[in-house]
Amino acid sequence: MVAGALFKSVKSSLSLVQCAKTSISRVRTFTSVLNDQQHEIQELAKQFSDEHLKPNAKKLDLEGRFPFDQIKRLTDMGFMGMAVDEEYGGRGLDYLSVAVAVEELSRGCASTGMIMSLHNFLYTNLVNEKGTPQQKEIFLCDFTRGAIGCFALSEPDAGSDVASIKTTATFDGDHVILNGKKSWVSSAIEGSALIVFATVDPALRHKGLACFLVPMDAEGVFRGKKQPLMSVRAVTACDVTFEEVRIPKSYMVGQVGEGFKIAMGQLDQARIGIAAHAVGIAQAALDTAIGYAKEREAFGKKLTRLSSVQDRLTEMSIMTETARLLTYRAATQVSTKNSSMAKYVAGKNATAVADHCVQILGGRGLATTHNAERHYRDARGTQIYGGVTDIQKRLVGHYLLKEHDAL
Numbered sequence: 057m058v059a060g061a062l063f064k065s066v067k068s069s070l071s072l073v074q075c076a077k078t079s080i081s082r083v084r085t086f087t088s089v090l091n092d093q094q095h096e097i098q099e100l101a102k103q104f105s106d107e108h109l110k111p112n113a114k115k116l117d118l119e120g121r122f123p124f125d126q127i128k129r130l131t132d133m134g135f136m137g138m139a140v141d142e143e144y145g146g147r148g149l150d151y152l153s154v155a156v157a158v159e160e161l162s163r164g165c166a167s168t169g170m171i172m173s174l175h176n177f178l179y180t181n182l183v184n185e186k187g188t189p190q191q192k193e194i195f196l197c198d199f200t201r202g203a204i205g206c207f208a209l210s211e212p213d214a215g216s217d218v219a220s221i222k223t224t225a226t227f228d229g230d231h232v233i234l235n236g237k238k239s240w241v242s243s244a245i246e247g248s249a250l251i252v253f254a255t256v257d258p259a260l261r262h263k264g265l266a267c268f269l270v271p272m273d274a275e276g277v278f279r280g281k282k283q284p285l286m287s288v289r290a291v292t293a294c295d296v297t298f299e300e301v302r303i304p305k306s307y308m309v310g311q312v313g314e315g316f317k318i319a320m321g322q323l324d325q326a327r328i329g330i331a332a333h334a335v336g337i338a339q340a341a342l343d344t345a346i347g348y349a350k351e352r353e354a355f356g357k358k359l360t361r362l363s364s365v366q367d368r369l370t371e372m373s374i375m376t377e378t379a380r381l382l383t384y385r386a387a388t389q390v391s392t393k394n395s396s397m398a399k400y401v402a403g404k405n406a407t408a409v410a411d412h413c414v415q416i417l418g419g420r421g422l423a424t425t426h427n428a429e430r431h432y433r434d435a436r437g438t439q440i441y442g443g444v445t446d447i448q449k450r451l452v453g454h455y456l457l458k459e460h461d462a463l
């Protein structure tokens with residue numbers, strides 16, 4: 057209720073009445089599954105995306121520049137920590153609300169949508185759901201008010217194969233000492249804290265993992281250089297090295313041996329976010345293609361009158377809506393199978409939709425002065441980060457057979 061009121065007050069300040077006239081529901085047929093509050097959040101994110109993200113996305117991408125101003129505004133509007141309990145500065149909203157916001161933001165700027173998605177689904181949700189009251193005071197309150205959180209699981213030699221993590225955690229009285237190297241840590245350059253997964257004994261594989269909260273300014277934490285990217289180029293992903301980093305034992309989330317389960321559970325959530333992000337990119341590509349096809353003429357008629365273009369647009373629409381439906385389901389019925397299925401379909405479909413978009417724009421599809429090539433590059437990334445497509449397929453297959461007692 058309070059959350060609704062908060063969003064309502066922002067909504068009126070942004071003159072959302074005008075936005076309603078653009079009518080999302082007219083073009084997105086099944087949004088009726090959203091309740092009033094979720095609709096409100098969708099409208100708010102849509103308006104913000106159209107006004108503040110879409111006009112800046114190309115520049116941010118070309119310059120590979122972190123969207124500080126946009127993230128600050130999203131923080132002020134309550135989008136950074138949406139599902140966090142209100143006593144810690146959040147809005148106490150459900151995952152579907154976060155997912156529809158991620159979709160709309162990613163439609164305007166894939167990089168900004170991803171930064172917001174990871175902060176919510178990978179950082180604040182984990183601390184909110186698994187942290188102790190003391191951990192929440194230190195690692196959550198500020199993170200609904202502007203501080204950015206990171207999730208450091210991947211390593212140079214451990215990506216999909218999480219149990220191969222080599223970063224070590226050594227207990228020393230009331231403290232833990234971390235040593236090792238993480239890779240691809242999104243927002244690490246701007247971030248103020250990290251969720252770090254480390255092992256007490258690499259030979260134990262997944263049974264040796266534990267999860268820790270680490271302030272970015274702790275002695276011995278070193279950030280590498282921003283990795284130049286093909287996709288989501290305004291996202292700053294880099295290595296983070298831990299050299300004798302000493303943190304209180306009370307910064308451990310859960311127990312030793314629970315790290316693998318915590319990481320996998322959080323990835324189930326992250327995949328809802330990346331699926332929503334992929335749907336947003338697909339929608340942007342579809343919008344770009346339709347906008348262009350309505351104006352461009354070939355052989356004496358608009359492209360929209362050519363059956364091959366109509367076919368492409370139809371396929372794009374079917375693929376986008378299929379992915380959206382699966383994402384909504386994953387956000388409301390959270391399970392590994394549903395999240396992996398949504399991410400699998402949304403990532404592949406976004407890539408295919410963006411490919412059609414490039415084709416419909418012809419030569420302009422390849423030009424950096426148009427948006428199609430950016431959608432194409434952004435869409436491709438959604439099949440990699442948050443867990444590669446190949447792994448999602450394996451997970452869906454595993455749970456399918458398990459449900460049928462066929463493993």
Ligand SMILES: Cc1cc2nc3c(=O)[nH]c(=O)nc-3n(C[C@H](O)[C@H](O)[C@H](O)COP(=O)(O)OP(=O)(O)OC[C@H]3O[C@@H](n4cnc5c(N)ncnc54)[C@H](O)[C@@H]3O)c2cc1C
Binds near residue numbers: 445
């Ligand atoms: C922009 C970006 C941001 C990222 N942000 C973060 C972050 O914030 N935090 C974080 O921890 N990580 C992050 N990552 C890392 C990302 O999650 C990993 O890149 C991803 O999980 C894949 O791991 P990998 O790159 O080591 O590929 P690998 O695991 O080496 O896989 C390479 C390929 O091998 C094949 N493969 C591997 N294992 C299997 C299998 N079991 N079955 C079938 N095929 C398989 C697949 O084709 C796969 O694509 C980010 C990555 C990028 C690019």
